[in-house]
Structures are given as structure tokens and as C-alpha cells.
Amino acid sequence: MSGELIAVGLSHHTAPVSVRERMAMDEDRVKENLARLHQEGAVSEAFLLSTCNRVELYAVSRDIEAIQEFMREHRGPEGEPIDRYLYWHRNEEAVRHLFRVASSLDSLVVGEPQILGQVKTAIRLAEESKSLGRTLNTLTRQTVSVAKRVRTETRIGESRVGIGNAGVDLAQMIFGGLTGKRALLLGVGEMGRQVSRAMVNAGLEELIVANRTYERSVECAEEHGGTPIQWDRMQEYLGRVDVVIAATGATRPILDRTHVQKALAARRYRSLLLIDLSVPRNIARDVEDLEQAFLYNVDDLTAVMEQGKAERQNAADAAVRLVDEEASRFMMKLKEVSIGQHIGSLTKVAEQIRMEEMERSARVLEGLDPKQRKAVEAMTRAMMKKILHRPISTLRDAAREGDLERIELLMSAWSQEDDS
Amino acid sequence: MQHLLYIPVLLAYVAVTVGHLVPWIVPAAVRERLRALGAAGVALHVVALGADVAVGVLRPGLPEAVSSVSLGVMVMYATLATGRQKALGLLLAPLGLVLLGLGLVVPHEEVAGLQQVQGVNAWLPIHLTLLFLGVAGFALSGAVGALYLYVHKALKAKRFDVIARLPSLDWLDQTQFRAMLFGFLALTLGIAAGGALAVASFQQSWVMDPKVVYTGVVWLIYAAALQSRLIWGRRGRFTAWVSISGFALMVFSLLGLNFILSSSWHGYVG
Structure with a gap:
């Protein structure tokens, strides 16, 4: 390697969007800049990663000052120098940073999958500009393989937060996903809305809303792109949905075993997920004894959420460990x-x-x-x-x-x- | 069977099984590629069986039967055990390994009726292939059924930590049903092919052969389970138990029954 491995850039951690949008480059600009860095002799190898959340230059160089010079050309929205938004990493730190970025450990939403594709694009652009040498070639190849390892080995991509998503997680465990599924929301309480919203975002096909006052169900249905129905038609719809979310202020159960049994028969005993968010509870407890009915209350949702939290922490820890290990192994090889x-x-x-x-x-x-x-x-x-x-x-x-x-x-x- | 060719197959299946049962003692490089390793084992397995056929040492008997079912199980493993379905490896890999191991150690017993099959009869390989496919389908259905029962129980007991890593309940239910349907169709056609074989070779009634009767009973059980699912939507734990017991009956038919049936064409004559 002739020179040091350098990573310099800015990201959502260090720079506001007004700076990031000024720095962001399209593919042609990336190529232009790579060509320029080479011509000026600032780097012997380089690639540029530009996404909406970060712009980073990875280079092998003997001349850090030349890179600094290059960076100084860029200005913030008020004409201020961008120095204060930049972070610099060298050698092992640079490798570790790149591995973390590509593995989505440094992303705004940790575990999001797009970043690896963006890294691959950056590599392709550098290849097309012939700006990768032996060191960066090995490094980029290793980066892609580390990112894949992190994804397959640590479950980091499965992270979700919030009580609403706990409902989605439950649906995942039972149905394997919400695509093509229908849900019936009883009542328009805040928690019920949260769970429904998360489910709609996760691909729920249809949300049906029933409330004692029809006007409020219309209002709530509009907000979530759902279908409002009259309260007394609830039983009829019960047999057509896969998920029931109960969040009314009723003080007595509004769904008992017979209701649910009928619904199950109507749907040929396919599994039915019932989420009871109300206190006191809206769904009779003995519904649980029905083989295909899966009834969960607020506490269960909290448990799912805690489970998710623990898992996310574990996944992140494991991923960081894995990435650090790989980074030192890579440096050793280098x-x-x-x-x-x-x-x-x-x-x-x-x-x-x-x-x-x-x-x-x-x-x-x-x-x-x-x-x-x-x-x-x-x-x-x-x-x-x-x-x-x-x-x-x-x-x-x-x-x-x-x-x-x-x-x-x-x-x-x-x-x-x-x-x- | 030419045992030498089976050694690499056995090693691959051992590695896959160990990788699933006690992953922490396996190096990461192997742990990440269990399915690929399984697929490689399957390819070698096919080569080994193919070589047996090519050199003419394949006299259909007990070891070949067990080895073929093992192949079928491992094919399903290599196809399915990815992502959240990886947990299937916990059941399918050991099953495939044990069956292959059995195939290597059991004595070569030859089926009585074979001695009467004159020359090359196309119905024989068809009959055998279909039945082994059927048993492999039932094996998958049984393994998935067992996992279904486990996930169902965990969902009811609200043990979210374990289920988060397993396939969804619906996937298990669907897969169990499809595998059973597949096994059932193969079994039905296999029995029909056996009938054709009997007529072509022995020119006499075959219906009262004890193994045929036994298999007929198992066929009826599966038929009833599929029927009640398709018509009344009967599914879940009931179907899972049918899957598991049906496969157990099939294994008994494969490993035990032929020894008892001295009066049957399917019985072993040593």
C-alpha cells in the first residue's frame, strides 16, 4: 500500500441536511471528482460514497493535505467551511468505519437494507473510473462480504420499535407477514390507532373500523385509509378478517367465546390474531382456549416489544463485534x-x-x-x-x-x- | 451399495447435522454454509446412487430404500432450510443422516417378489421412485408438523423469545399440508404402479399382500386428513398429529414390516 488508508466525510451524525444536500453528488459528479483527485495526485486509489445521509471519500493517499485542500473547496449553505462537519479516520479506524457503514450500523435507521446497494454503486463507479487499486479492491470486496455476514448472522435487519410494531411482530409470528391480510379495529383509542397504523405501514390489505359512534369510525378510517362500518355489523365482519384489534372504553367484554368461535368457523379455522388493548379487557379470556384464536393483551405486547428491544441490542452488539473483528483481521492481512x-x-x-x-x-x-x-x-x-x-x-x-x-x-x- | 462412495456423503450430512444441533462448536465459515454443504452432500448422494445403478449393484433392498428416503429428506432440507425456515434443519438434517447411516449398516435384504420379476420391467423403478418420493414428502410433513406443534404451544404460552426465530405458524401449516398432499399423490401413483408391476410380472392377484394392505390403511388415514382439511378446513394440531403418526407408520413399514412379512412379496428373503 503506498500511503495511508483514509476515510473522510460527513453524515447525519455530524451535518444538518442543508449541508448534506449541498455535498450530495450524482453518479457523474462522483466520477468527475474521482478523476480530479487522481489527476491532482492527491490519491493513488479512491472511491466516493454519496447517499442522502452521507458523503464519504475513501482513499489510499500519501498526501493528506491535498485531500484537505479538495475538501475545503466545498462550502456550507452560508458559505462557511465544511471542516467542522467532517470526520477523519485512518487505517484500521477507516476500515472499521466503512464496515460499519456498509453493515448499516451507522445508518439513520440502523439495519436498513439500502446502504449496501449504495456502497456497491460507489464501488462500481470507482471501478468505471479505474480508481481502485490493489488495496481498495480487496477492501471493497471484503466490505460487501462483511455486510452480508452481518445481515445473515445478526438479524439486525429485523429491528422495529414501538408498541404498534409489536402488533406487527405478532402478525409476523402467526401469518409470516401482513400482505393480503385484513384487520378489524374496534374502538378508536390511541393505542388501537397506533397498532393499526403500524400494520397498515407493514402492508395490511384492508383496515375496517367499527366504533359505537359511526362518525368517529369514519373519521378514524379516513385517517388510516380504512373502511368504516356500523357497530352492529361487527359480528358479520369478524369472520372476514385475520386480525382483530380491540380498543374501546367498554367496561364489559364485547367479544366472547361464541363470537370468536363463529368467526373461526366462517374462516375455515384459519388462525385469528386478537389484540386486546383495552383495560378492562374487551375480549373474554376463555377465547384463548380456542385452538386457532391467539389472544394477546397490552402486557403481552409490551413483552414482545421488550423482546424486540433485547434482540435489537443483541443484534447490534453482535454486529459491532463482528465488524471490529473483521476490521482488525483485514488490517492484519494488509x-x-x-x-x-x-x-x-x-x-x-x-x-x-x-x-x-x-x-x-x-x-x-x-x-x-x-x-x-x-x-x-x-x-x-x-x-x-x-x-x-x-x-x-x-x-x-x-x-x-x-x-x-x-x-x-x-x-x-x-x-x-x-x-x- | 458401494459404501466407499457414500463416505463423503455421510461426512457432509454429519457436518450439516452437527452445524444445526450444536452450532457453537462449528467454525463460522461452515456454520454459514450449512445449506450449501447439504446441497453438495445431496449431489454426491445422487452420484453414489447413480454409480450403483450404473455398475448394476443396485438390487433394490433395504439399504437402498433407506438411502433413497434419506436423499429425499436432504433434498427438501437443501431447498427449504433458509432464513426463518433454517430451524427445519434441526429436524431434517438429523433425520437424513440417521436414515443414511441406517442404509449403510443394515444387512442387504432382498425383496422376495423381485426374484420373480422377469428381466427389465419399467414398472419397478417407477413403483420404487414414486414410493420413496412419497415417503420423503411424508417425512417433511412430519418434521414440519412437529415444528408446528411447538410453535403453536409457544404462541399460546406467549414465549416470544423462541418463536421470533422460527417460521410463522401459517407457513408451517401450509408447508405441512403441501408436503402431505405431495406425499399422498406420490403414494397413490406408487401403489398404482405397484399394481401394474404385479400384473405384468406375476399375473395374479396382488391385493391381499399384507404390505399392500398395511399401506392401504396408511393411505386411508392420509386421505381422511386431507379430505377433512379440504372440505371442512380441519387444520392445525390435528393435521400435525396425523403428519407425525403417518410418517411413523411409514418408517415402520420401511424398516420393520418387511421382516415380519414372510408370506409377502414385499418380505425379505435375505
Whole structure:
């Protein structure tokens, strides 16, 4: 790697939308900028990631100042420099940041799936601009595979929040989703609305609203794009829906076992999800004994929510661990490659010296018989090897510890040739 | 069976089974690719069976029967056990492995009636293939049925931590039904093909063969379950129990019955 790995950019964490929208680039601008960075010699490899929530430059460069210069050209909406919105990461930090971004750990909505596609687009644009070299090629490939690992191994993509979504989660467990499903909302209480809204957002086909005062059900149905019905037609609709959400202010159960049994028969015993959000409860408790009726109350929804929270935390923790692990593994690999190059140049220098000295003594050596000449050859080689032994093992140690300074120091002791 | 060819298959199935039952002892690289590994095992399994046919050592008998069912189970595993359905691997992978293992250790018993089948008779492979497909379908239906019962119970007991990782109840119900329907159709056609085989080879009544009678009873049970589902919407736990017991009856028919039936064409003569 010639130079350092740099990540610089701004995101929803550091910059307001007014700044982000000014920085955002379309595909052509991305390519233009990559070409310019190359021409000006600011970077040896680079790619640019531009989404509505972030703009980031990943580069291999020896010249951080040139990159700073490039960044300084951009201004905020009031003409202010954008420096204060920028974050800079180097080497392992940069790798870790990229892995986190691509795995959607840094997203506005953690776990959202679009970011990986956007990263892939950024990679494609850089490929088309021929601005990826060996380091970034490996890095981008690894990034995509890490992001996929995070998605498949940590369930981070399944995160949802709120009591409304607990209802969606329950529907997920029973029906596998809400597409093509119908729900009946009884009463227009706030909690009932929340659950219905979440279900509509999750793809519910139809929401039917029944309230004691018809006008209010019309109002609520309009708000959620549902169908209002008269209260006394409730039983009729009960057999046509997959989900019942009860949230009325009634003090006695409005649905008992017989109601639900009839509804189940009408729907040929397909599972029925009943969510009772009212206190006191609106759905008789013995409904639970019906095989295909799944009745849950507010406390159960809270439990689902807690479960979701715990899982989301676990998923995020696991994802962060995985990403950090992968980042250090990647850096290790990168260092191994470059330390290999250093060691190569070290031995090359030594061998060159040995050859020069052998040549200088060529006349003397000519007097020796082949066997003796061979012995001299072997001896000089062994000497070089022994001399190099310590520097090489020190280099390896330094690489393992990530001690770049010591590596530089060691290499500088080996004259001009280390510049490979 | 040429046992040597089955060793890689066995190893693949062992790895898949271990990966599902005790994932934490398996390296991540393997854990992520269990299904691919299963698919590779299936491919090798097909090669092994194909080689048996090619060199003519395939004399349909007990080991081949069990091995074929194992193949069917693993095909279903490799097709289905992804995403939330990954939990199916907990049941299908060990089942496939145990069946393959059985196929490798049980003695080669030959079916009595085979000795009377003259030359090459196309009805024989058709009869066998259909029945093994049928049993594989019932195996899937049984495994899914067991999972259905578990998820149903957890939903009623409000144990949300476990179900969040399992397939949805409706998916299990649908899959169990489809697998049963598939098994039933294959079984029906397989029995018919067996009838055709009997007429072609033995020119005599085949209906009173004890194994045929036994299978007929199992057929009736499945028929009744499917009927009551299609007509009255009878589903859920009842169907799940039929799936499980039906498969158990099928396994008994495959492994035990033939030893008892000395008077049957299907009985083993060693």
C-alpha cells in the first residue's frame, strides 16, 4: 500500500441536511471528482460514497493535505467551511468505519437494507473510473462480504420499535407477514390507532373500523385509509378478517367465546390474531382456549416489544463485534502484505551488497578451486542471513503490534532502496 | 451399495447435522454454509446412487430404500432450510443422516417378489421412485408438523423469545399440508404402479399382500386428513398429529414390516 488508508466525510451524525444536500453528488459528479483527485495526485486509489445521509471519500493517499485542500473547496449553505462537519479516520479506524457503514450500523435507521446497494454503486463507479487499486479492491470486496455476514448472522435487519410494531411482530409470528391480510379495529383509542397504523405501514390489505359512534369510525378510517362500518355489523365482519384489534372504553367484554368461535368457523379455522388493548379487557379470556384464536393483551405486547428491544441490542452488539473483528483481521492481512514487501526489499538490498562484494573480490576468488568458491559463497550468504535475522523478526513484531513508526525507522536504516 | 462412495456423503450430512444441533462448536465459515454443504452432500448422494445403478449393484433392498428416503429428506432440507425456515434443519438434517447411516449398516435384504420379476420391467423403478418420493414428502410433513406443534404451544404460552426465530405458524401449516398432499399423490401413483408391476410380472392377484394392505390403511388415514382439511378446513394440531403418526407408520413399514412379512412379496428373503 503506498500511503495511508483514509476515510473522510460527513453524515447525519455530524451535518444538518442543508449541508448534506449541498455535498450530495450524482453518479457523474462522483466520477468527475474521482478523476480530479487522481489527476491532482492527491490519491493513488479512491472511491466516493454519496447517499442522502452521507458523503464519504475513501482513499489510499500519501498526501493528506491535498485531500484537505479538495475538501475545503466545498462550502456550507452560508458559505462557511465544511471542516467542522467532517470526520477523519485512518487505517484500521477507516476500515472499521466503512464496515460499519456498509453493515448499516451507522445508518439513520440502523439495519436498513439500502446502504449496501449504495456502497456497491460507489464501488462500481470507482471501478468505471479505474480508481481502485490493489488495496481498495480487496477492501471493497471484503466490505460487501462483511455486510452480508452481518445481515445473515445478526438479524439486525429485523429491528422495529414501538408498541404498534409489536402488533406487527405478532402478525409476523402467526401469518409470516401482513400482505393480503385484513384487520378489524374496534374502538378508536390511541393505542388501537397506533397498532393499526403500524400494520397498515407493514402492508395490511384492508383496515375496517367499527366504533359505537359511526362518525368517529369514519373519521378514524379516513385517517388510516380504512373502511368504516356500523357497530352492529361487527359480528358479520369478524369472520372476514385475520386480525382483530380491540380498543374501546367498554367496561364489559364485547367479544366472547361464541363470537370468536363463529368467526373461526366462517374462516375455515384459519388462525385469528386478537389484540386486546383495552383495560378492562374487551375480549373474554376463555377465547384463548380456542385452538386457532391467539389472544394477546397490552402486557403481552409490551413483552414482545421488550423482546424486540433485547434482540435489537443483541443484534447490534453482535454486529459491532463482528465488524471490529473483521476490521482488525483485514488490517492484519494488509500489514502482512506490506511487511512482506518490506522484507523483500530488505533481502534484496543485502543480496545486492553481497554480490557487489563478491564481484569486487572476483580476482582473488578466481584462484580458488570450485569447492572453495562454493564455501565462500555459502559463508557470505549465511552471514547476510544472520545479520538480517534480527531486523526481520523485529519488523514482524512491529507489524503484529501495528507499530508503524518502528517499521519506518527500521526501513529508513536500510538506505534509499526501501522506497518500494 | 458401494459404501466407499457414500463416505463423503455421510461426512457432509454429519457436518450439516452437527452445524444445526450444536452450532457453537462449528467454525463460522461452515456454520454459514450449512445449506450449501447439504446441497453438495445431496449431489454426491445422487452420484453414489447413480454409480450403483450404473455398475448394476443396485438390487433394490433395504439399504437402498433407506438411502433413497434419506436423499429425499436432504433434498427438501437443501431447498427449504433458509432464513426463518433454517430451524427445519434441526429436524431434517438429523433425520437424513440417521436414515443414511441406517442404509449403510443394515444387512442387504432382498425383496422376495423381485426374484420373480422377469428381466427389465419399467414398472419397478417407477413403483420404487414414486414410493420413496412419497415417503420423503411424508417425512417433511412430519418434521414440519412437529415444528408446528411447538410453535403453536409457544404462541399460546406467549414465549416470544423462541418463536421470533422460527417460521410463522401459517407457513408451517401450509408447508405441512403441501408436503402431505405431495406425499399422498406420490403414494397413490406408487401403489398404482405397484399394481401394474404385479400384473405384468406375476399375473395374479396382488391385493391381499399384507404390505399392500398395511399401506392401504396408511393411505386411508392420509386421505381422511386431507379430505377433512379440504372440505371442512380441519387444520392445525390435528393435521400435525396425523403428519407425525403417518410418517411413523411409514418408517415402520420401511424398516420393520418387511421382516415380519414372510408370506409377502414385499418380505425379505435375505
